[in-house]
Amino acid sequence: MKKINEISERNERTLGKGKGIFIGEKLNRLMKIKRISQRRLAKDLNLSHTAIYKYLHNRAGASFDVVKKLAEYFNVPISYFIEEEATHESKECPSLEEIERLLDQLPPEKREKVLKAIKEQLEALVGT
Missing domain, CATH: 1.10.260.40 (lambda repressor-like DNA-binding domains)
Incomplete structure (x- = not known):
């Protein structure tokens, strides 16, 4: 308290x-x-x-x-x-190359699911 x-x-x-x-x-x-x-x-x-x-x-x-x-x-x-959120610079944000590397390690069906989820999140943030 x-x-x-x-x-x-x-x-x-x-x-x-x-x-x-x-x-x-x-x-x-x-x-x-x-x-x-x-x-x-x-x-x-x-x-x-x-x-x-x-x-x-x-x-x-x-x-x-x-x-x-x-x-x-x-x-x-x-x-x-x-509480204020940490600024973008202070977050450990993976690079696009790191994301690509991880996606390449997934089986195709899981990769599609992940990419779809990412797309939905981005669209929600952008407001489209």
């Missing part, structure tokens, strides 16, 4: 008291993965669909209580919404 309080206090200092926690990108990602609509999420959490829309588009920050509900609902730690 001490860790949660420290995170909450840090966010209040960063965002300003009463501004809330802006979670749009992360909430959107979870909703896509779980294939949950805004209306469904609003109903399940007893929130207005307008509130969910505002959170998704960063037009309003979520209270810590809402973030806690979302974390429980999606079965993720509260820190998922609160």
Whole structure:
């Protein structure tokens, strides 16, 4: 509980008291993965669909209580919404050559499945 309080206090200092926690990108990602609509999420959490829309588009920050509900609902730690993600440069990201090398080691049917999954993920990120 001490860790949660420290995170909450840090966010209040960063965002300003009463501004809330802006979670749009992360909430959107979870909703896509779980294939949950805004209306469904609003109903399940007893929130207005307008509130969910505002959170998704960063037009309003979520209270810590809402973030806690979302974390429980999606079965993720509260820190998922609160902590900043590592920058791209700090992640150990494989090169395209490394990915190709690993794909070449797969049997054709598994390779097709992996490539299809990668394509779907990229399309979801790009929004096509």
